[in-house]
Amino acid sequence: MGTARVVFDRWDGRYAERMRDVRSSAVRDLFAAASRSDIISFAGGMPAVDHVPAKTAAGAAHDAILEQGVTALQYGSSEGRPELRRVIVELMAEIGVRVTLDDIVATAGAQQGLDLLAKVFIDPGDTIITEGPTYVGALQAFSAYQPNVVCIPMDDDGMRVDLLEEELKRLGVRGAKFIYTIPNFQNPGGVTLTAPRRRRLLELARDYDIPVIEDDPYGRLRFEGGHVKPLRALDDDVIYLGTFSKIFAPGLRLGWMTAPKPILTKVLLAKQAADLCGSAFVQVTAERYFLGTRWRRVLQGLTRTYAERRNAMLEALDEHFPAEAHWTRPEGGFFVWVTLPEFLDAKAMLAEAVEQGVTYVPGDSFFPDGRTGRNCMRLAFCYAEPDDIREGVRRLGEVLEDRLELYRAFIVAGALPGRISEGAA
Amino acid sequence: MSQEKIAVLMGGRSLEREVSLKSGQRVCDALTSLGYKVLALDVTAELVETLRSESPDCCYIALHGKYGEDGTIQELLEFLGIAYTGPGVVSSYLSWDKSVAKYIMAEHGIPTPAWITLTADAFKEMGAATALDMVPTEVGGFPLVVKPSQQGSALGLSKVEAPEQLPEALLGALSFGEAAVVEKWIDGCEISVSVLDSADGPEVLPPVEIEAKSGLFDFSAMYTAGETDYFVPARLEPSVTEDVLDLARRVHELLDCRDVSRADMVVAEGDAPYVLECNTSPGMTETSLLPMAAEAAGMSFQDVVERLVRAALSRRK
Numbered sequence: 001m002g003t004a005r006v007v008f009d010r011w012d013g014r015y016a017e018r019m020r021d022v023r024s025s026a027v028r029d030l031f032a033a034a035s036r037s038d039i040i041s042f043a044g045g046m047p048a049v050d051h052v053p054a055k056t057a058a059g060a061a062h063d064a065i066l067e068q069g070v071t072a073l074q075y076g077s078s079e080g081r082p083e084l085r086r087v088i089v090e091l092m093a094e095i096g097v098r099v100t101l102d103d104i105v106a107t108a109g110a111q112q113g114l115d116l117l118a119k120v121f122i123d124p125g126d127t128i129i130t131e132g133p134t135y136v137g138a139l140q141a142f143s144a145y146q147p148n149v150v151c152i153p154m155d156d157d158g159m160r161v162d163l164l165e166e167e168l169k170r171l172g173v174r175g176a177k178f179i180y181t182i183p184n185f186q187n188p189g190g191v192t193l194t195a196p197r198r199r200r201l202l203e204l205a206r207d208y209d210i211p212v213i214e215d216d217p218y219g220r221l222r223f224e225g226g227h228v229k230p231l232r233a234l235d236d237d238v239i240y241l242g243t244f245s246k247i248f249a250p251g252l253r254l255g256w257m258t259a260p261k262p263i264l265t266k267v268l269l270a271k272q273a274a275d276l277c278g279s280a281f282v283q284v285t286a287e288r289y290f291l292g293t294r295w296r297r298v299l300q301g302l303t304r305t306y307a308e309r310r311n312a313m314l315e316a317l318d319e320h321f322p323a324e325a326h327w328t329r330p331e332g333g334f335f336v337w338v339t340l341p342e343f344l345d346a347k348a349m350l351a352e353a354v355e356q357g358v359t360y361v362p363g364d365s366f367f368p369d370g371r372t373g374r375n376c377m378r379l380a381f382c383y384a385e386p387d388d389i390r391e392g393v394r395r396l397g398e399v400l401e402d403r404l405e406l407y408r409a410f411i412v413a414g415a416l417p418g419r420i421s422e423g424a425a
Numbered sequence: 426m427s428q429e430k431i432a433v434l435m436g437g438r439s440l441e442r443e444v445s446l447k448s449g450q451r452v453c454d455a456l457t458s459l460g461y462k463v464l465a466l467d468v469t470a471e472l473v474e475t476l477r478s479e480s481p482d483c484c485y486i487a488l489h490g491k492y493g494e495d496g497t498i499q500e501l502l503e504f505l506g507i508a509y510t511g512p513g514v515v516s517s518y519l520s521w522d523k524s525v526a527k528y529i530m531a532e533h534g535i536p537t538p539a540w541i542t543l544t545a546d547a548f549k550e551m552g553a554a555t556a557l558d559m560v561p562t563e564v565g566g567f568p569l570v571v572k573p574s575q576q577g578s579a580l581g582l583s584k585v586e587a588p589e590q591l592p593e594a595l596l597g598a599l600s601f602g603e604a605a606v607v608e609k610w611i612d613g614c615e616i617s618v619s620v621l622d623s624a625d626g627p628e629v630l631p632p633v634e635i636e637a638k639s640g641l642f643d644f645s646a647m648y649t650a651g652e653t654d655y656f657v658p659a660r661l662e663p664s665v666t667e668d669v670l671d672l673a674r675r676v677h678e679l680l681d682c683r684d685v686s687r688a689d690m691v692v693a694e695g696d697a698p699y700v701l702e703c704n705t706s707p708g709m710t711e712t713s714l715l716p717m718a719a720e721a722a723g724m725s726f727q728d729v730v731e732r733l734v735r736a737a738l739s740r741r742k
Contacts, residue, residue: 004475006435006465008450343593348581348600351438405549406599413554415592 018124021143040392042360042379045187045334049249051302053294057249060288061281068284076280078272080106080256084283087290088242088256095219096233097240103258105267106278110217110243110255114141116270117213117239120263121177122147129167129179131159133337133366133373135187135215138180149368150176156328158183158193161200168208178211178239183231184219185333188366188378192331195228202235211263215241218333220299223307225331232258239263244286247299252282306334312386313379313393320397322404324418327379334382337363339375343416344403346377352402358395430462431734432481432507434498437468439490440580440601448709449487455730456485468492476505483508483737485730486706494706495521495575508740510733512705516681520703523606524574526680527702533679535672536699538691539564540608542574545599557591564609571595574604582643584610608701613693616659617714618673619707620686621732627677629670630718634659653712657721665696676703684736687715 064072071081079085085104092099107113114137122128122145130138132151142149150171152164159181168175181201183193193201205212214231232240243255257267271277289295313336317327327338340346347362363376381389410416433456435449436442449465456463464479466472468488476484484502486509492498496518502509512520520526524542531537541563547553561567571594572582581601583594591607598605615635620627634656637643658666673688680686680703687707692698707715709726719729 004466004469004472006446006449006467008453008465012450343596345597345600403600406545407596409548409552410554410592410596413552413557415554415557 018144018146021146022140038357039354040358040384040388040395042358042381042384042389042392042396044383045380046383047246047250048302048305048382049251051305052249052298056292056294056298057285057289060285063288064281064284072281072284074280076277076283078268078277079104080278081280081283081287083287085256087287091242091247091290092232092240092258095227096229097258098233099258102261103264105257105259105264105271106283107241107255107257107271108253108275108278109245109250110215110241110257111137111141112271112274113241113255113257113267114138114213114215115144116257116267116274117178118142118145118147119270120266121211127171127176129164129176129210130368131181131186131189133188133363133376133378134180135182136361136365138215139366139368142180143368147177151367151372154186154189154191156191158186158189158191158197159201161197161204164201165204168204168210172208174209176208176210178213179205180213180215181231182215182217184216184228185221185330185335187218187333188335188361188363189337190328190330190333190335191337192225192228198228198231198234202231202238206235206237211237211239213239213241217241217243217246220247221303221306221334222332223303223310236260246302248286248289248295252286254278254282254286303332306332306382308386309381309384309389310336312389313381316390316393320394322397322400324404324407325400334380336379336381338377338379339363340377340400341404341407341418342375343407344375347374349399349403353396353399356395356399358392358399360396428460428462429482429734429738430464430479431456431483431485432464432466432476432479433485433487434466434468434472434493435487437488437490437492439488439492440576441490444708444710445487445489445493447711448489448713451709451711451726452485452487452730455727456734459727459731461734468498473501473505476507481507482741483510483734485510485734485737487709489706489708490576494704506742508737508742510737511684512680512682512686516683517705520680520682520686520705522575522604523572523702524604527606529679530676530700533675535675535679536697538609538611538699538701540606542604542606543595544604546603548595548599554592557595558588560591560607561588564607566609568610569594570606570608570610571598572606572608573598573601574606575602611691611693611699613691614659614661616661616669616690616692616698617718618669618688618690619715619718620673620677620682620688621719621729622684622736623732627674628722629673629677630715630724631658631721632661632666632669632673633657633714633718633721634661635714655714655717657717659692661692662696665692665698668696669698672698672700676700680705684733685715 085101088104118141124146126147128147129150131154153160232238237260239259241257244252324341327336350362360377360379363373364370367373411418433449433453435445453463453465484507496514499514499517527537567586569585571585581598585591585594595605616632618632619630636654638652676688677686687704689701690698716726
């Protein structure tokens with residue numbers, strides 16, 4: 001039998017100041033109260049792990065224990081096993097980045113990399129620069145170290161480097177601790193930073209002497225268009241975060257960081273404090289998995305699947321979303337970013353969407369001030385099947401339509417600027 | 426030692442969930458230290474089942490916002506035959522809807538700022554947006570306040586200084602509910618007056634003066650430490666203090682508020698007080714106004730909680 005009993009936090013008031021701004025979102029709590037099996041979720045960016053062949057993964061784990069048991073079950077080195085780093089060197093070479101074993105630290109997902117970098121770089125009150133909107137997990141990792149986060153808007157070509165320049169002029173040389181960017185199929189924006197902008201970003205970073213963190217979880221999930229060279233391929237000073245979560249499985253919690261030697265030394269010290277070393281067992285399993293050739297076909301299959309799902313979502317958006325809404329058309333990755341008319345509040349709309357059996361993440365979650373982006377929403381197409389995606393978008397379109405009816409009444413009366421677009425019934 | 430079992434209802438799915446959990450926790454602590462058996466309950470799908478199996482002696486309603494303050498939970502508890510703290514069903518509903526409460530107050534000569542109420546349907550179905558030019562004249566000119574008619578904690582509230590800001594403010598308010606109140610902004614000092622029933626009738630507590638540093642006592646000013654200064658008792662002329670105490674008592678009686686209520690007012694320059702709204706489930710957090718007023722009256726937080734619970738227990742069937 002369920003119960004309605006509340007369990008209080010008896011330790012409230014004794015936590016460190018740094019935890020003050022780190023909170024679980026009220027929206028997430030609302031979801032928890034509303035989780036129903038018939039809800040189509042566009043909320044979480046969960047990889048389609050069911051596409052990873054269980055036998056291959058099991059074989060890798062099996063070999064790890066049986067053939068490498070002594071090392072797999074023992075503590076490892078803090079930077080990660082050399083064999084694993086060799087795999088990473090090759091993965092990096094395939095995307096045009098030349099690094100050596102010594103340039104790499106294996107981390108517990110790229111997420112640990114974010115936390116370690118924040119720990120190493122941020123004092124309370126320091127300024128850091130991110131895209132706006134940006135990855136919630138990054139904001140969460142950074143906010144525990146109490147920075148002042150400056151957000152640079154994006155357009156279809158990624159971060160607006162002209163606006164970055166303006167901000168850097170204001171902040172001055174070394175005016176920020178780092179610039180954090182997700183250049184490929186940005187989370188949540190879905191857009192990709194173009195090659196010219198990548199070069200400009202690096203010029204600016206050099207001119208103002210500010211380190212760049214390149215977070216690249218989705219880079220290998222490209223559906224169309226040509227590969228754009230990573231920032232790290234253009235500049236050895238860039239700190240690069242990679243992950244096995246999207247090319248193998250997030251359950252491994254395995255990622256990596258490459259960075260200039262002095263930074264890596266600091267990161268290693270921070271990592272030792274955090275967990276001594278990563279899981280050797282997981283590392284051996286990943287090595288085994290990537291020693292074979294099967295993973296390439298699996299990754300191709302995954303990418304095809306995501307492409308089908310993206311197509312389903314974009315087609316459904318074209319069909320069911322009102323003309324007043326705009327959205328990005330990602331060439332890869334997991335997410336579509338939808339922008340609604342300025343006066344609509346995607347957070348206030350969420351309760352109704354949940355009622356109708358569909359969820360998304362309201363845009364303000366991706367901004368540190370929790371206010372910007374209220375009229376936006378992130379839709380993840382990576383997890384649901386195409387039919388569910390179409391149905392979910394249809395439901396969401398209905399919710400939107402209801403809200404827009406009011407909005408249009410203002411426009412028709414001339415009370416709000418704008419005009420009713422054609423096709424907006 | 427009393428060993429009555431009190432179920433403290435809190436949380437729920439309203440937008441004021443977090444605030445309610447804070448109120449609820451403080452109430453639970455107070456009741457525990459008073460020697461009651463305390464049951465902290467979230468308003469979930471299991472609530473009725475839990476209430477039936479636990480059969481508490483009464484419920485303390487520490488809910489704010491929709492379902493907790495609008496008569497819904499009160500109606501349910503009436504049906505289940507469980508006594509509860511605070512005003513009853515009708516009183517809760519009338520106070521919860523700002524527009525309805527204003528109509529009642531205005532009808533009975535209680536000063537409340539000039540206002541109009543506009544519903545989403547009036548815009549969608551009847552072209553109300555074509556009459557927005559009439560709004561400022563109707564309520565006596567700018568600035569205006571636009572707020573959802575049914576919502577607590579000032580969510581969806583905005584101050585409008587010029588005609589072009591009005592549509593946006595209305596859409597903001599209407600994203601929280603079906604009706605929006607557009608009210609004349611009264612420049613002056615914001616005060617809040619709490620009323621607690623006692624054996625000798627309503628006891629009006631000292632007025633609390635609220636000075637938001639941003640100039641607008643909105644959600645963030647309300648719940649962020651340091652964004653607002655409070656003065657208890659409010660820095661008012663003695664005769665004005667008399668007036669606001671009297672108004673609070675009249676509102677409490679007029680809306681048939683049982684046990685507790687909190688009237689939010691503005692005292693305009695020239696000392697004329699206006700009642701903005703009446704709350705039937707006032708916040709009980711550390712920065713809440715009722716506990717602040719009680720303290721100034723020499724009553725501890727525990728005293729307030731105990732008084733409310735004793736009143737509810739006396740209504741046990």
